[in-house]
Amino acid sequence: MKRARVEDDSNSVDRISELPQGILQQILYHLSQDEVVRTSVLSKSWRYNWCTRPNLNFSDRSFFKGSKQYFLSVVHETLQRYRDQRLCIEEFHLSISLDDSDPASASLLEKWIPTLATTNKGMKKFCLSIRSEQGSGSTHPPSVVFKAELLQDLRVENLTLDRKAIDRIILFNHLKRLHLLDVCIEAEIFQKIISRCPMIEDLLVEECRGLRKIEVNDLHCLKDLYFTNYEVVEGDEECCSIEIYPPSLETIDVSYGNLRLNKGAVFCNLKHLYLRGVELLLDRMSSCKFPSLEYLVIGYCNGLRGIKLFVDAPNMVGFSYNGEFIPSISFASTSIEWKSRIYLHLRDAPSLWSVKLRKLLKSLSQSQIFLWINQDDDGDGDGDGDGDGDGD
Amino acid sequence: MAAETGTPTTLTLKSNDDELFSVAESAAILSVTIRNMVEDGCAGGVIPLDNVDGKTLASVITYMNGISAIPADEEKKKSYRDKFLSDKDFETLADMVLAANYLNMSCLMDAVSAKIAQVMEKKSVGWVRRKFGIENDYTPEEEAAVKEEHKWTFEGVETDDDN
Missing domain, CATH: 3.30.710.10 (Potassium Channel Kv1.1; Chain A)
Incomplete structure (x- = not known):
């Protein structure tokens, strides 16, 4: 009989195989689907250990280099086996591409989702990621997606969501995270989806085409809002207008959208506020209160030109500004130790901005200031300065 | 108390x-x-x-x-x-x-x-066996059959012939 070879850090006594099934299942829980299946080859006692673990995780992107057909059959057979053997699925993660040219995926999804729902009512986690790999993004997701009431996490990439796609959308009482990436969607459809997802905590909207307005005031659980639309920088697409006022928000990260804050709003839980290329209505920020704000990052916001921004944030930890002009910003902060980092890319001669800079440094004098100035042209190297200013 | x-x-x-x-x-x-x-x-x-x-x-x-x-x-x-x-x-x-x-x-x-x-994670079957002292009690034929049954999980994984 062969003995397992012993190396320095290897074990001659096989303890792992002796662990109770319950513990082994907990260990196997953390492996990816292909890795857990591969444990069947370790030894006879491992042959079926993986078969009953309560979580399934399939992605056609990560390890199925073979045919899509084969991927679909593996998922299908696994789900059937769990159903036939009445095994419980506590967590199900599926990432799959759906294209008009490949109707098999969508039609299987139409089967899987209802099966999962009827056999696993107590499913704790259901994460679905659907995407199209065709350039146009004109594929519609199968309607079953919007009937999957156990969904907790939905990611949609490069697909089209229109009235037809969400025709019979149910109330998603479990959906905590919605991520739309490169999706073609109009404001009305977006609003309808949002209204059916009252429990959303994380909302990510990236590079969505056709979306002119987002209004998330009714998402009372929303913690993180992430929005980007770099297309507006290059193309002539109109900026999306984002209205936000759920006090539950902890992070707002907006790039190239128009942020509309309610006058006098109190963002009780907001810790992080990142604004890049946000054009309008920043002046309303001055009337808002940010009692928990720790980090404020403002980059290339032309909306700050010509206005005096006042930030009521007593608990600041870090402020960062990046831009081509010197803004007028002041803080009401009682925080003792906070840092501000100012990165300026200036074209004019120092005589034109030195007064403004002095004012800015003075208003930040409670903080430890790091200042970088990059003067672009006129060939005068002296404009490049970096170092600490103490704003005195 | x-x-x-x-x-x-x-x-x-x-x-x-x-x-x-x-x-x-x-x-x-x-x-x-x-x-x-x-x-x-x-x-x-x-x-x-x-x-x-x-x-x-x-x-x-x-x-x-x-x-x-x-x-x-x-x-x-x-x-x-x-x-x-x-x-x-x-x-x-x-x-x-x-x-x-x-x-x-x-x-x-x-x-x-x-x-x-x-x-x-990301280790070959042989490495895991050695690391944990798991004795391979499959015959080569049996092992090949199990691998064949789940061949998708072995795509792109280095084979180890040192069991």
């Missing part, structure tokens, strides 16, 4: 090799097993933990004290757990996972299970 207000209650835990340990009740009740004993009023004297040896119990108590000193901040707790487990070898991890299971400490159980799984 009438809990005295103001002074933290201390419990005495006894390992299966008769070592005694003092630990603050507030930290010890991270273990549901111990909490139940306390709630049932059996924590007056010494709490015997028949399935945990002294070396492992000492380590678990270090963890209990460490994690309960961290305020409710999941990220800090996670980084404490990572650091706590970073230097543990598999022998210790195996003792720890059994102890966490017996003591019913879900956070430690989860962290140790994840750590053991991490050892297996």
Whole structure:
């Protein structure tokens, strides 16, 4: 009989195989689907250990280099086996591409989702990621997606969501995270989806085409809002207008959208506020209160030109500004130790901005200031300065 | 037990090799097993933990004290757990996972299970066998048949011919 070879850090006594099934299942829980299946080859006692673990995780992107057909059959057979053997699925993660040219995926999804729902009512986690790999993004997701009431996490990439796609959308009482990436969607459809997802905590909207307005005031659980639309920088697409006022928000990260804050709003839980290329209505920020704000990052916001921004944030930890002009910003902060980092890319001669800079440094004098100035042209190297200013 | 207000209650835990340990009740009740004993009023004297040896119990108590000193901040707790487990070898991890299971400490159980799984991640079958001392009792034909059955999981994975 062969003995397992012993190396320095290897074990001659096989303890792992002796662990109770319950513990082994907990260990196997953390492996990816292909890795857990591969444990069947370790030894006879491992042959079926993986078969009953309560979580399934399939992605056609990560390890199925073979045919899509084969991927679909593996998922299908696994789900059937769990159903036939009445095994419980506590967590199900599926990432799959759906294209008009490949109707098999969508039609299987139409089967899987209802099966999962009827056999696993107590499913704790259901994460679905659907995407199209065709350039146009004109594929519609199968309607079953919007009937999957156990969904907790939905990611949609490069697909089209229109009235037809969400025709019979149910109330998603479990959906905590919605991520739309490169999706073609109009404001009305977006609003309808949002209204059916009252429990959303994380909302990510990236590079969505056709979306002119987002209004998330009714998402009372929303913690993180992430929005980007770099297309507006290059193309002539109109900026999306984002209205936000759920006090539950902890992070707002907006790039190239128009942020509309309610006058006098109190963002009780907001810790992080990142604004890049946000054009309008920043002046309303001055009337808002940010009692928990720790980090404020403002980059290339032309909306700050010509206005005096006042930030009521007593608990600041870090402020960062990046831009081509010197803004007028002041803080009401009682925080003792906070840092501000100012990165300026200036074209004019120092005589034109030195007064403004002095004012800015003075208003930040409670903080430890790091200042970088990059003067672009006129060939005068002296404009490049970096170092600490103490704003005195 | 009438809990005295103001002074933290201390419990005495006894390992299966008769070592005694003092630990603050507030930290010890991270273990549901111990909490139940306390709630049932059996924590007056010494709490015997028949399935945990002294070396492992000492380590678990270090963890209990460490994690309960961290305020409710999941990220800090996670980084404490990572650091706590970073230097543990598999022998210790195996003792720890059994102890966490017996003591019913879900956070430690989860962290140790994840750590053991991490050892297996992205490794060949042969490497995992050697690392954990698992004896391959398949005949070559049987092994080939199992591999064939799940051939998709072997795509792109280096084959090891040294079983």
